[in-house]
Amino acid sequence: MTSFGRRFSALALVLLLPLLLLSRAHAAAGAYEAELPAELATARDLCALVPCKDVFPGATHFSERKGQPPYVEAYDQASEPRKLLGYVMLSTDITDTPAYSGKPVVTLIGMDTQGHFVGVKVLKHSEPILLLGIPESALLNFNAQYLGKSVADKIEVGQSRPDENVIGLDAISGATVTVIAQNQVMMASGSAVARQVGILAPTVREPARYAETGKRLTWADMVQQGVVQRLRVQPEQVGLDKGPEPFIDLWFGDLNHPDLGKSLLGDNGWNNLRLQLKEGEHAFFIIRTGGKESFKGSGFVRGGIYDRVQVRQGADSFTFRDLDALNLYGLDAAGAPSYNESVIFIIRSAAFSAAYPWKLSFLGNRVDRATGTRSFTSFDTPYWLPASMLQGGRPTIEEPDAPWVRVWKTRAVEIALFALVLIAVTVVYALREKLTRLSTHKNKWPVNGFKYTFWALAVFWIGFGAMAQPSITQVLTWFHSLLFQWTWSLFLSDPFIFLFWIFIIVTVFLFGRGLFCGWMCPFGSLQEAIYKVARMIGLKRFQTQLPQKWHDRLKWVKYAVFFGLLVVSMFSMGLAEKLAEVEPFKTTFLVGVMNRAWPYSLFVAAILGVSIFIERPYCKYICPLGASLAMPSTFRWFGLKRKQDCNSCKACAVGCGAQAIDADGRIDHRECLHCLDCMVLYTDTKGCPPLAKERKRREKDGLEITPIGKNGYFIPIHPATVADQISAKAAQGPDPRMPTAPAQPAPKAGARGLRWVLLELVDHLWPWSREGWASRRALQVAGFSLAVAASVAWVMAAMGSLSSGAIIGWWFGWSVYEVLIRLSGKRYVKDGPWWRDQYRVAGVMDMLSYVGFKNLLIGAALFLAIKTLVGLA
Numbered sequence: 001m002t003s004f005g006r007r008f009s010a011l012a013l014v015l016l017l018p019l020l021l022l023s024r025a026h027a028a029a030g031a032y033e034a035e036l037p038a039e040l041a042t043a044r045d046l047c048a049l050v051p052c053k054d055v056f057p058g059a060t061h062f063s064e065r066k067g068q069p070p071y072v073e074a075y076d077q078a079s080e081p082r083k084l085l086g087y088v089m090l091s092t093d094i095t096d097t098p099a100y101s102g103k104p105v106v107t108l109i110g111m112d113t114q115g116h117f118v119g120v121k122v123l124k125h126s127e128p129i130l131l132l133g134i135p136e137s138a139l140l141n142f143n144a145q146y147l148g149k150s151v152a153d154k155i156e157v158g159q160s161r162p163d164e165n166v167i168g169l170d171a172i173s174g175a176t177v178t179v180i181a182q183n184q185v186m187m188a189s190g191s192a193v194a195r196q197v198g199i200l201a202p203t204v205r206e207p208a209r210y211a212e213t214g215k216r217l218t219w220a221d222m223v224q225q226g227v228v229q230r231l232r233v234q235p236e237q238v239g240l241d242k243g244p245e246p247f248i249d250l251w252f253g254d255l256n257h258p259d260l261g262k263s264l265l266g267d268n269g270w271n272n273l274r275l276q277l278k279e280g281e282h283a284f285f286i287i288r289t290g291g292k293e294s295f296k297g298s299g300f301v302r303g304g305i306y307d308r309v310q311v312r313q314g315a316d317s318f319t320f321r322d323l324d325a326l327n328l329y330g331l332d333a334a335g336a337p338s339y340n341e342s343v344i345f346i347i348r349s350a351a352f353s354a355a356y357p358w359k360l361s362f363l364g365n366r367v368d369r370a371t372g373t374r375s376f377t378s379f380d381t382p383y384w385l386p387a388s389m390l391q392g393g394r395p396t397i398e399e400p401d402a403p404w405v406r407v408w409k410t411r412a413v414e415i416a417l418f419a420l421v422l423i424a425v426t427v428v429y430a431l432r433e434k435l436t437r438l439s440t441h442k443n444k445w446p447v448n449g450f451k452y453t454f455w456a457l458a459v460f461w462i463g464f465g466a467m468a469q470p471s472i473t474q475v476l477t478w479f480h481s482l483l484f485q486w487t488w489s490l491f492l493s494d495p496f497i498f499l500f501w502i503f504i505i506v507t508v509f510l511f512g513r514g515l516f517c518g519w520m521c522p523f524g525s526l527q528e529a530i531y532k533v534a535r536m537i538g539l540k541r542f543q544t545q546l547p548q549k550w551h552d553r554l555k556w557v558k559y560a561v562f563f564g565l566l567v568v569s570m571f572s573m574g575l576a577e578k579l580a581e582v583e584p585f586k587t588t589f590l591v592g593v594m595n596r597a598w599p600y601s602l603f604v605a606a607i608l609g610v611s612i613f614i615e616r617p618y619c620k621y622i623c624p625l626g627a628s629l630a631m632p633s634t635f636r637w638f639g640l641k642r643k644q645d646c647n648s649c650k651a652c653a654v655g656c657g658a659q660a661i662d663a664d665g666r667i668d669h670r671e672c673l674h675c676l677d678c679m680v681l682y683t684d685t686k687g688c689p690p691l692a693k694e695r696k697r698r699e700k701d702g703l704e705i706t707p708i709g710k711n712g713y714f715i716p717i718h719p720a721t722v723a724d725q726i727s728a729k730a731a732q733g734p735d736p737r738m739p740t741a742p743a744q745p746a747p748k749a750g751a752r753g754l755r756w757v758l759l760e761l762v763d764h765l766w767p768w769s770r771e772g773w774a775s776r777r778a779l780q781v782a783g784f785s786l787a788v789a790a791s792v793a794w795v796m797a798a799m800g801s802l803s804s805g806a807i808i809g810w811w812f813g814w815s816v817y818e819v820l821i822r823l824s825g826k827r828y829v830k831d832g833p834w835w836r837d838q839y840r841v842a843g844v845m846d847m848l849s850y851v852g853f854k855n856l857l858i859g860a861a862l863f864l865a866i867k868t869l870v871g872l873a
Helices: 003-023 129-133 137-144 176-197 219-225 258-276 298-303 403-410 412-430 432-438 445-465 472-483 488-492 495-511 514-520 522-542 548-554 557-571 573-582 585-591 598-610 617-621 624-633 677-682 689-701 728-732 753-765 770-775 777-798 804-824 844-872
Strands: 072-075 084-090 106-112 117-124 154-157 166-169 228-233 248-254 282-290 305-313 316-321 341-347 358-367 374-383 828-830 839-841
Touching: 084 176, 106 176, 117 137, 117 176, 137 176, 154 176, 176 316, 176 403, 219 228, 219 258, 228 358, 228 374, 248 258, 248 358, 248 374, 258 282, 305 341, 316 341, 403 412, 412 432, 412 445, 412 495, 412 514, 432 445, 432 677, 445 514, 445 522, 445 585, 472 495, 472 557, 472 573, 472 624, 488 495, 495 514, 495 624, 514 522, 514 624, 522 585, 522 598, 522 617, 548 617, 557 573, 557 617, 557 624, 557 804, 585 598, 598 617, 624 844, 753 844, 770 777, 770 804, 777 804, 804 844, 828 844
Parallel strands: 154 166
Antiparallel strands: 072 084, 084 106, 106 117, 228 248, 248 282, 282 341, 305 316, 305 358, 358 374, 828 839
């Protein structure tokens, strides 16, 4: 086998290893998305469905659910005399605090009669990082830290602070948000039950003192002031098909406040209600104005329990029986909506106070449409009387910070330093021309000094330390969020990743993917470092590049991987996350090669091994993250400089490790990793062949050696011109300063002002052209039909009549057709800033990048706009 054959075989092994990994994927993923019994949230006998003995060693018998929020009593034996050992609780009966995935970690908790935790078991979680990145055992070890600690203790994730009586827990590196959320779940659940059974003192809230005006309010007035609130659940939120009607549509509000009670019930109705209320009791109403689902629930028929609605205030929960419900015969407020179900509920607990915020929860089951599994969930709407309706205003409430807020606060110094590093690398790169002018092809340290420093920071601090390696899974999440539901807390939960993506998005559009991929990507920097070290220790003679023809073929693999993951994510994000193991980042930085199954470690070892001989093989041929960033790099504002002679001089192309310079001297900014070697040669009077030739000529003729101008040539000596320095062969060749040949749309020639804006909009929104009509008439007609169908699909999706998968399919199908339509007629894209009319001929990848990115933004904007209008209507 030839030397190249051996190297190619090694590269092929790297490409095929992901298939081996997938074939060895775990058949069972522990508690990850585990299927729980559908009746788990409502069954009286909780311990018949879940292993209560696992969280309460020594207990042999468990009671049915009791109390509110529910808990189970644990006993040493079934018959009398028996001893009460403690309590078992299900976290989602008490709190639905979301973790990093946006879903709660369903946890079974055991607590003895003194308030000490005796057992913890995770029944279900949706944290992908605990499936693919960090072993699930890490969460089990974290939970084990609670054993023996008291619910009365002040327990926080982080370092212990004895002076403040704070007990610290060791976090899970790379899963900080998950464990902070889990700590809130443990403490909130334990405290809620401990208050009920007398281990902790019950919650005491000052009763509300109402500020009465005697003014009658209309329904519109009350909606505007927020004293009646709406709780609306759509069918797709519970896993059903989208439709024009909601799953359930409720309105609710306070009735104890005299102004509200009289406005809603009338004087007689409110006075009759007051006669039925005892001291300290509180009434509120619920009406159902839409949806076929009843809020009374199945339990109401069986035993008089309204198991579909609940009031929550702090850690306290309040449910209602038939004795807690009164008939609501009508609403007296002007403009009140019609309804088909109604009730007045009475909260009889002294722990409730209308002066404090509370929320109404609608409880139900969500069906996973992909697997058919059912899971318990709740939908909440907060309620708090305005300050103007309370004497002295609203009381001061100290709510615990959201998990993502606590992460930002606890790691503020590290976050600030990380932000400074990102700013520094951006500034250094923006000044790259000054650095490259100080460098030569024999002394690149003015550039490399900075670059190697950033590599070291990327590998050791960002990668192994902060574990902030960006991933393709984040790109897929952003894609879906941009189209359907943007959740800031999800993206803010990891500060380093959040800041890193701001850096990536800004620099990709300014300079292309190369600044991140070539300077700041931890895994990319690790590959490059291995290649450089191997060269330093004498392995340079074994190092090579793939032949250009093979490189030009294999570089498309990463785009195929990216599009494959994107398509899979349309149908199943969970499967896409598993397939994203084609990225070696988790094994390298989050878990460690010694802590994973051997195929994963072998995959990483193979990539890094090949990196000894081929510069950045993973970046160039496999990385789906690099492919996703390469596409918007088509529209970078500032590229690397070229001169006319670059089309005939091969010096830069020979030394380009990314093999991003073609035979005509053009740089493909989708492939360029910004090593800046070509920029060093650009002004090097001894390294750049055209400059060296001109320098020697001037030295021979005794002419002045002028500085190098911005165009890459010596500043002319009068009366000479720059053209005299360009070789005849180069002058007749293509212009290497643009990735493809220049092009200019005829309609935009000389356009200015509003006409330019109009033509710009038409150019982006109207893909058809006369040229295309003449050459591909059938394709153009098909495009019209598909455009109409896709537009109808967007409207149907926004109105709730089409699923998210269907709308993504329409978006994808239309984008493919638009690429074909534009290639047949409008075969051009902009080069550089969008406000400049600098066009060039579009290749297939240029057009894919342009159409895909444009339609993503337009589609998201249309979807959100239509959805907002439909919601207002």
